[in-house]
Structure formats: structure tokens, C-alpha cells
Amino acid sequence: MLSQEKPLEKTLFKSSFEGRYLFNINQYHQMIQQAILTENDKIELIKGELISKVNVNNKYLFNINQYHQMIAQGILTKYDKIELINGELITMSPVGIKHIAIVNRLNRILSKKLADKVLISVQNPILLHDQSEPEPDLVLLKPSADDYENKRPEIEDILLVIEVSDSTLKFDRTVKIPLYSEAKIMETWLIDINNECIEIYRYANNESYDQMQRYHLGQTLSILAFPELNLTVNEIFGIHSANPSY
Numbered sequence: 001m002l003s004q005e006k007p008l009e010k011t012l013f014k015s016s017f018e019g020r021y022l023f024n025i026n027q028y029h030q031m032i033q034q035a036i037l038t039e040n041d042k043i044e045l046i047k048g049e050l051i052s053k054v055n056v057n058n059k060y061l062f063n064i065n066q067y068h069q070m071i072a073q074g075i076l077t078k079y080d081k082i083e084l085i086n087g088e089l090i091t092m093s094p095v096g097i098k099h100i101a102i103v104n105r106l107n108r109i110l111s112k113k114l115a116d117k118v119l120i121s122v123q124n125p126i127l128l129h130d131q132s133e134p135e136p137d138l139v140l141l142k143p144s145a146d147d148y149e150n151k152r153p154e155i156e157d158i159l160l161v162i163e164v165s166d167s168t169l170k171f172d173r174t175v176k177i178p179l180y181s182e183a184k185i186m187e188t189w190l191i192d193i194n195n196e197c198i199e200i201y202r203y204a205n206n207e208s209y210d211q212m213q214r215y216h217l218g219q220t221l222s223i224l225a226f227p228e229l230n231l232t233v234n235e236i237f238g239i240h241s242a243n244p245s246y
Contacts, residue, residue, distance in 0.1 A: 021089035022048025061087025087131035128183040138162040166193040
């Protein structure tokens with residue numbers, strides 16, 4: 001049965017989250033030398049974490065310019081596998097084979113069904129606001145003549161965000177979904193690998209979506225921007241059924 005439930009309330013993101021990125025002393029000194037951090041920041045490095053001496057939460061929050069500077073200066077590299085979430089650098093969990101398969105399968109299916117109607121961005125960053133640049137598994141963007149070479153996609157360019165979750169389900173559901181809603185992303189899918197279901201969030205309203213519907217095996221779903229397109233949960237999970245109704 002398709003279920004419609006109350007939107008999830010936002011869970012406060014605490015610095016104790018186990019995926020918070022830890023800096024080494026060389027990175028810390030580089031940030032000071034490159035003026036990414038200044039005396040005005042009033043911070044210290046404690047066990048890999050930048051601790052603010054003035055922030056009541058004792059955690060230093062980065063903005064998007066500092067984050068991009070760290071990447072440009074080589075302080076952070078592609079091997080660090082991180083994303084900027086609410087001012088914190090969060091390490092992304094390693095992905096399993098089912099996760100990889102679902103991302104690949106969705107990319108293939110959506111590319112075939114939507115063709116030139118969209119540009120599919122796979123595991124690339126999207127800028128939400130001054131302190132958040134997450135990297136969803138897939139993003140459906142409005143087509144761009146230069147494939148967004150000369151400008152980053154803006155919120156109005158984003159048609160759908162898809163997160164594929166297994167061990168990160170709680171974090172994705174309680175931190176990233178509210179983040180997308182706050183940014184006014186019109187629709188977000190959370191694909192729950194372990195329970196073989198898909199949560200579809202629609203109609204962003206500040207820090208929560210007005211609608212959440214959960215779809216299970218045997219059910220058909222569509223994309224808000226393309227209501228004529230039909231997908232089955234079975235297709236997405238790669239489960240073939242003898243029932244011709246699928």
C-alpha cells in the first residue's frame with residue numbers, strides 16, 4: 001500500500017556525528033597561511049576538530065568560500081570524500097555494491113526515458129546556501145547548452161534530487177532531507193536499500209516537505225516535473241516480476 005505520512009521534523013545536526021571530518025596539523029597551518037582562517041576566527045585545533053573559542057556550540061562553521069578555497073589550495077582533495085553540510089565538513093560513507101547498482105540503474109533508466117529533457121548529474125555537488133554544498137547521488141537538472149560549464153546550477157534548475165541510502169539512512173532522512181526542503185528543492189527521493197522502498201518528498205515548506213509518500217515493491221511512481229513518466233519500484237531495485245502489470 002502507498003502510504004502518506006506527516007513530514008519529518010528536522011533533527012538538529014550535532015558536532016558529535018561520527019562522520020565529521022578531522023583535520024591534521026599541516027592542514028590547519030595551511031589554512032592559516034592561506035588566510036582561510038584568521039585571528040578573528042578565534043579557534044584552536046583539538047583532536048582534529050576546529051573548536052571555536054567564541055561559539056557557544058564549540059564548533060567552527062565554514063562558509064562556501066572557505067570550502068572552495070581549501071579545495072583550490074589542495075588542502076582538501078578528491079580522496080577526502082567530503083561534503084559541506086550546515087557549515088561542517090562531513091565524510092561520505094563508502095558505498096556498497098547495491099548502492100552502486102541502483103545509481104547506475106537509475107542513470108540508465110532516466111537517461112532512456114527522459115533523453116534530452118534533462119541533464120543527469122551523478123554524485124556532483126549542488127550549492128544550496130552559504131554553508132551547504134551536498135553531493136546527492138543523482139540530480140535531474142534542466143538542460144543547459146554548456147552543461148553548466150560557465151555557471152553552477154541554481155535552485156530553480158533542479159528538478160529532482162535522489163539520495164540512495166543504506167547505512168546513512170538516518171542522516172539522510174533527518175539532516176539532508178530538511179536541508180533540501182529549506183533550499184526549496186521541489187522534489188527529493190530517498191531510496192531505502194535495506195527496506196526496498198522509496199520515500200518521495202514534495203512541496204518544500206521551509207525545513208520540511210508538506211508531503212511524503214512511501215512506495216514499495218509492486219507500486220508505480222512518477223516525477224513531479226514529468227507526471228507522464230511512470231517508473232516502478234521493481235525497476236529501480238532491479239527486481240523482475242512475472243506479473244505483466246509491471
